[in-house]
Amino acid sequence: MTSTIGQSIEALCNEQGLDRDMVIEAMKDAVKAAARKQFKNQDKTGDSIQVDWNSEEGDVEVSVQKTIVEEVENPSAELSLVEAQELAGDDVEIGDMLQIPLPREEMGRIAAQTAKQILVQKVREAIREKVYDEYVDRKGELINGMVKRFERGDLIVDLGNNLEAILPRKEQSRGEMWNQGERIRVVITDVSKEQKGQQITVSRGSPELIKRLFEMEVPEIYDETVVIKSAVREPGDRAKIAVSSNEKDVDPVGACVGMKGSRVQSIIKELRGEKIDIIEWSDEPSVFAANALSPAKVSQVRITDIENRGMTVIVGEDQLSLAIGKKGQNVRLATRLVGWDIKIVSEEVLKKEIALQMGRMIASGEAVPITELEGVTPIQAEALAEHGIEDIEKLAATSVDDLSEYLNVSLDEAEGILSSARTIVAAKEADGEESTPDQADVESSEAAEVAEIAEPVATEGASDLNSDGENTVKDDTSEAAKEGDAVAEAASESDVDTGSDENGPDNTNVEESAA
Template structure:
């Protein structure tokens, strides 16, 4: 037993006759009083903490009201009336700002027996806070008609809550929303604008997952791995971003709410992958598995394999009645599965036929390339100059704009007589007319058109000379100044020959 300060040897005693008196020094008295006070407090404090612990340990998860008393190093001290509770910084919702003396609603999360600091720890980010608020605002939840199955939150941003009704006549989602959203709006105001999605709970994981991704519309849910609780959700391309949410928030909350790993895929991506898998299987000659269809789940695939339907070809030849018996589904679902299987088989056959048709075409193209390579492997696309281009008179003829021929007596292929050409022969008007008729006039060769022979050409030239002479005489009679309209071929040739003679 610990001795009290009164038995301390610090006190002095003196004898006066038959009585003894104790004489206390002032300093010793103050020290003894302080020790006595601490001794009483040390005995009283554990008793008080035990009393608080026994009083609040059964109230964990309960919603309590308090007032903001003060702030200590980011933590908030909440006055609950007869004692203080601590709201850690980690349990405070982002975006919320509180002032001293402001009323606050919190949920009790922990009660400790430690001798230092507040015993009660409260929270504003716990999902239990959302559940308690719904119990307070929705009478159907309070009396048990509507049950909250699960609840997840990202405090200050978004929350999802799954509810189910024990009575068929009561809509769980409508009861939580209230008339014109009055009930849920009151909770949103309490949580300072946090968005809340109310989801209808279902025993079927695929249905529950489709509901949990609200507001996105889901086309199909496929369970890929039951043991590891993984599923694949297929949506349209325009619903993909809505299903994933901002920074993946929607799918992250849905994963926590359902308890399954959810992989969101678009319809176009699935079709592209199926087409690639089909092409690979066709090339390898392997049978198409049941997973190639988008309407057969993993459980249904196992059931089909147990009944001898191991691939997509066997499924396509299965009857509707057998499929209803094997999978325990309705007639509509069985018809949908068969339709999908037959479409996959048809796509496989079309791809196989197309691949077989492409083989001869590819071989023909390769053969043509091989012939071209054998014909001229070193062709560079450049034209080498011929002998006429390097002849001495070629450059002068080009400068003067007259045709040049190395062989004056060049014979046309279809003519019976040679066509005499010299490098001094110019283009006349008649020759230009013949060019329109199909005559080929080249710098080095002048060849009549295939349908005009040399005899016909001579007749045309003679007729042209006569017409030119007649027109010239008529003009000479009417005007004083003689202006030749057309020169005959001989005159033009003579004019062009004179400079050549002077040069020689």
């Protein structure tokens, strides 16, 4: 039995990697708890019961400690001199402490079961404490495991050494299917001390996984020549990773892609086909944002709100859908990668809005500085002023060659500036046409006035001729009507002055001719 206890302790320590002294202390606590229940007649409180480990025999010894006194008042902690001399001989004296061995064989089944439960609990707590101490500093580390079983959508991963980890459903990559016994690579995300369930939580959807995979595949990242600044993912669909180089001669993006894409392809294979965009990092937010929206080509980036980290990205009409991505995925990932709120605006829509606003400003008489024009800087505006170009109209009338010479820019850039200026002038002219009454409306109004004048003339002629007979009235009325038609026709053929008043000279002449 002695050898069995010693061998069991050794086997447990070797299997679980536990400290031998810790296991022995746990066993002593368990046996003491069982002995306190068994030997209540010896010590009601159990404070005097002691359990020691005999290293030579590999066994536990249970005893009770009592003080030798002349007159016993507390039988649980005191012993008479006569009883002490019978147990230990005549050498004992009053006041000595005497340890009396207790028969371990008297400990029944219930006591043994109690000791077992306590020992198992102590060992389990020691194992969990050891696991916590070992893995708490390994968060974010890539480890290999094997799919052991499935529990309500969660995966239980066997890490070896009787250690299990849980892969929750929310940490799994969309579209990945695993079979029992299949090898799996995961990254550690959390380690807990809780007594229930698995202590280690792992993930397949964390951005840390893609970082660790790149570290394994790219030697430049492992030796810190290339640094991963940030990474974001939508597991199963697309990931973006920003890298920079500590050496000018090393291209960070090329190092991660590898020869003919060999390095990144192996990572894509591990992630079951997830698309990866590798982006060069920049400390300038506008440049970084333009790179982050890859594969879309960005025309311009404007910082709109520094405090709230907001920016507007302008792209061409043909790049708009590419910049936004499927269901907004590309701009969503870019926003998380850069850490700024990105708003995508079409270049054509923005140009129209700016042109209309500036056109209204010009039409209302407000002075619009040339610097408000897209592509014109304050220095360029000063250069144009030296050549007498101080407003949008003069700029729009300038030729491409002259403008290219004045600003020292390419013909394409000069053409873009002129196009913006001419668009604004065209918008101004359009607003001017909207404010001018339509010619047809003027003619229609004038004809109505003539009709009003002609109606009383015809009525007056009819009333005068009623006394001469019916036929005469009809004939004269026809003549009056003809006269009124002639007057109206003459008025419609005449030139109408849009600025004349309704009671102006033209209307006066019409009344005189009608009379």
